[in-house]
Amino acid sequence: INFNFWEVLTLFLSLCTLKVTIFSRKHENWPIGSIAPCMPKDGLTEREKKIKSVLKEMDQLVPNVTFTNVNTTTSAKNSVATILNHKDTYCIGDQLTVRLDMYDNLGNRKKYGGDFLRARIFSSTLKAGTSGRVEDFNNGTYLVNFTLFWEGNVALSVLLFHPSEGVSALWAARKKGYEKIVFTGMFANGTSAVFTECNFNVTTKAKVCEYLDHRDEEAFYCIKPDNVPCEAFIQLKSQNKPISYLSVLEKGLFDRYLIEIGMTPDSIVISFFLTDSKTLSNGKCKIGMRSPSPSGYVWQNQWNPAFCTLSNFKTTDQINACLKGKLIYLLGDSTMRQWIEYFIRTVRSLTYFNLHATGKVQTMVALDTARNIQIQWKKHGHPFIGSSEYTVKAHKYVSREIDSLEGNRDTVIVISLGQHFRPYPMDLFIRRVLNVRKAIERLFLRSPDTKVIIKEENTREMSIDPERFSDFHGYMQYLASKVLFQGLNVAVIDAWDMTTAYGTYDVHPPDHVVWNEINMFLNYIC
Incomplete structure (x- = not known):
């Protein structure tokens, strides 16, 4: 039988899709909650090899000890x-x-x-x-x-x-499963709503709605409500599940x-x-600079990088001059949302534009039409943890958001991932960051002048549930992020080091800390 190129390609992709579906349901090594890509001969894709390599590096940093007292x-x-x-x-x-x-x-x-x-x-x-x-x-x-x-x-x-x-x-408990957080999905059924359980891993004999990204090997699942199509999935919220992988002794x-x-x-x-007032910095802060450890210090509540010199954008006019003509995308969690909220409160020329989205966690847009400034915050894709409901219709993974942008010298993208990944096995975070890196590489191929900034996650409350949200989990992700973004022409705002230096213990640090993150951002783009 003769096939042309497109027929062969279509057949190959169909087989890949079929294999994903079969393995995610049937194969003992690919339970519900995983995607099995079309495998090369050695059984691992390049993405899986990289994930395994980074996990091995992380494992070597953690002691493997037991105790009885x-x-x-x-x-x-x-x-x-x-x-x-x-x-x-x-x-x-x-x-x-x-x-x-x-x-x-x-x-x-x-x-x-x-x-x-x-x-x-x-x-x-x-x-x-x-x-x-x-x-x-x-x-x-x-x-x-x-x-x-x-x-x-x-x-x-x-x-x-x-x-x-x-x-x-x-570390051992983190590897054991996805069940510490449970999601409740809302499906629209005419004028009424139907609620069901969702997660990265769903164990059930009932029908399951699969929300798969085959290219990036990302998966999310909901138990399918009766007589309601999977496409009717519109909202999501989460809560802690009363489960622990720690022993009483631990x-x-x-x-x-x-x-x-x-x-x-x-x-x-x-x-x-x-006594000596010699300077320690090396010229103006620029995208692509690598930072030492520690990356800087606080003086009179102002952040000072150790590797470059900051200008201080003290007035609204200075901030507006920097932002003029810029299209700024803030992609991440609520610590990233703090930025746009700060801009709206302090830069009076920016106007909040209500998009009339449903749920409490909405995309936010601030505009200054006179200066052609647009700032937009969007939440990252699953997992987004919060007791407030949010729409999933505008819900994309960060890699897909980046792919949707043309990019140019006046486009700025700021990415922050971490806090919502702490309750899950580390490979979920590594996979997500790898996919974001690939999207940035594709962006730079079509638009090398686009500015990309990575905001590392910050420290948080001391009293938080350690199994789910300990700063230990955040620190391991911070180290992994450094490895995974290495070699890209991006800027890094080391919020981990900054919040440590400030001595803040709040997932949403105070305004003076948020301002110093933004001041670093303004220096990178102007």
Whole structure:
């Protein structure tokens, strides 16, 4: 039989689709909640190989430990921080090195690492702060290196968020499933509504509506309501499901988290006077620059990058001059939505345009027709977690949103992913970021002048449910994001490092922190 090229291609794609459907329902290695692409001979697509590679890198950073008694786990109270290079005065740019010696609750020296720590030096009077870089020697000893950025006194804080045993338990629990969050989907049925369960993974003998993106290997499912088509799916909301993959013993580790590690007796008071005012930056902030660790510091509540010099957009006229003629797309979660809300509140020439969308989580648009400015925020695709309902009719994955944009020198795209991915296995986040990277690469092929900025996720509340939303999960995603976006000509706003330096513990940081993120953004695009 003779086939022309298009017939062969159509047949191939049909077989791919058929294979996806069969494997997602029947094959033991592809349960409901997964997509099985047409496989090469070695059984893995390039995307799957990359996901596996990054997961392996992440696994190597996490201890694999077990314990039978909470008393043998790391104790902040018994652990000690010692300044190794103590001097009476330091110069701006000097390093301050602190050694951490970790002990368990019985007073025994820890013999392995993996504790989740957060280190910071700060001055409340000067409204200054910066993070410390932690080096783990995997034997109970850590070195924390601080760069001294400002003139004045500093205090030092090292917090034990989770002991290594807790880190190991959280990482193992994260791999076990998608059931910690359940979604309720609303299907329109004439003048009434029908509600059903939705998720990335649905175990049922009933019919299932499959919402598949074959190219990007993304999948979401709803149990199909009776006598209602899958196309009638219009709204979604979520709630925590009463399920845990932690044992009772493991849960006990998180009753005492976030405790400050004490200083040695001769180093309880830390007070340094920094004398040299030499600059540490390297010219104006530009897209494509790579940042060190720490990436900057706070002084008088203003963020200062360590690798470039910021201009401060202090007035509305300066902001308007920068934004004039720009088409700005903010894609991500509610920490990204804070930006457009801030713009609407503070730049009076911008007008909020009501799109009359249903649900509380709506696409937002701000316009300045005189200056031809448009700013738009859109939520990222599944999973978008929140008890408020939102429409799924304008619901796209970020990669598809990027694909829909032509791009040009006046187009700016800002992307923020992370907070809503914390309750799920890490491969979901890695897959999503990989797909976003591919979309950015396609964008740069058709429009290399388009500006793309990645806003990393920020720290959040200390009291949050650790199994679902711990900053440990966010930190692992932060590290993975750095690896996955490496080599692209994009700018990065290191919100993780910024919120650590500010000492904020709120998923929605205060206005002065949001403004400093935006100020960094304005410097990149103008």
